[in-house]
Each structure stands twice: as structure tokens, then as C-alpha cells.
Amino acid sequence: MRLTRAAEYAIRCMVYLSTLGPGILASRQEIAEHAGIPSHFLAKIAQDLARAGFIEIRQGAKGGFILLRNPETISLLDIVETIIGEIYLNDCVARPSSCTSTACCAVHRVWMDARDQLRNTLAGVSFAQLVLQGSCIPGLSAEKGTAHVAYENIPELESESRVKCDQGTT
Structure with a gap:
């Protein structure tokens, strides 16, 4: 991102x-x-x-x-997401229907965790x-x-x- x-x-x-x-x-x-x-x-x-x-x-x-x-x-998260929308690192996280392997894909969980960590970091800074x-x-x-x-x-x-x-x- x-x-x-x-x-x-x-x-x-x-x-x-x-x-x-x-x-x-x-x-x-x-x-x-x-x-x-x-x-x-x-x-x-x-x-x-x-x-x-x-x-x-x-x-x-x-x-x-x-x-x-x-x-x-x-x-920081409030302002970033006000301007760019919700943070996603790739399409399979943003639109799970775009990926046929979302339910069983090991990489999908990594992308979700990385996105969550970034969002939590930004949310933790006022x-x-x-x-x-x-x-x-x-x-x-x-x-x-x-x-x-x-x-x-x-x-x-x-x-x-x-x-x-x-x-x-x-």
C-alpha cells in the first residue's frame, strides 16, 4: 500500500x-x-x-x-480512511469474491493479518x-x-x- x-x-x-x-x-x-x-x-x-x-x-x-x-x-487511521477509504493491501482482501481460493488460501490470511496490523498501528496514533x-x-x-x-x-x-x-x- x-x-x-x-x-x-x-x-x-x-x-x-x-x-x-x-x-x-x-x-x-x-x-x-x-x-x-x-x-x-x-x-x-x-x-x-x-x-x-x-x-x-x-x-x-x-x-x-x-x-x-x-x-x-x-x-491517523481516521484521516487516512476518510481520504482513501478502507485500507486493503490487495484485491482478495478488498473483494473476496474476486478470488476463487479465499477460503483455503494460506496467503489470504497473511494479507488479512498484515492489513489488520497496519490498521491497528494507525488507529493507535492520535x-x-x-x-x-x-x-x-x-x-x-x-x-x-x-x-x-x-x-x-x-x-x-x-x-x-x-x-x-x-x-x-x-
Whole structure:
């Protein structure tokens, strides 16, 4: 499975908004510039995120996007599957009827287990955790004190476990 560009951009958008916290308005241009997302592409992605109830879109000159939920309650899996649909690693897992050997195929179980492990890993990472680990967006991180929200109920992460990201990756 390869993550689509739209899913990568949606994750960056949500990291940025999570760094600001719920209820804080950020303009489309602000998010696009800080998160490295083409503005026109961000507008399309935001529609999907809004339909799923993660953000609110405000129109007009003073418009933008507002995070609606606490980042502690939003997982990477939530956002990835909002953008690309349910994760499947191959056709026999996605559409069992496409494979005549599904019931007795040893490889089918391996694909199912791998898919389940990936989904569980993504489901186990909240956007609050990502912000605390380092936002991967230049200039924004809870560690540097630029986040506007202090998240509760997240254990402090050891400094050696902090994630370091290149500007172009999520």
C-alpha cells in the first residue's frame, strides 16, 4: 500500500490544525503555506475532512478551517480512511469474491493479518501524540511552545523517541 498524496496532505492539514487546537480558525492560505500543501488541493481535501466531521469550513474573507474535535480523539487511521477509504493491501482482501481460493488460501490470511496490523498501528496514533512528538511542520511544535493547546492524558514522550521529519514528508 502506498499512501496517496491527498492522504499525506490531509494528515499535514490535521497536524497543523491539531497544533492550534480545537476551535481555532486558520485560513486556507496559512495552512497551505505552513504545511506545504497547494491551496487548491487543500480546498478539495478540506471538503472530505468537513464531511467526516473533523473540521468546519468557514467561507468568506475571514474564513478558513476550524478543528472540531479534540486531537486526542482523532487517529491517523481516521484521516487516512476518510481520504482513501478502507485500507486493503490487495484485491482478495478488498473483494473476496474476486478470488476463487479465499477460503483455503494460506496467503489470504497473511494479507488479512498484515492489513489488520497496519490498521491497528494507525488507529493507535492520535494527532495529539503527533503534535507532542514534533509536528513535522516547520516552526510548529508543542515542544517549542508554539502550540496553543496543552493536551491532557498523553504520557510525556522520551526525548529519544521524538520523531524527526523532513519538511517534505509526513
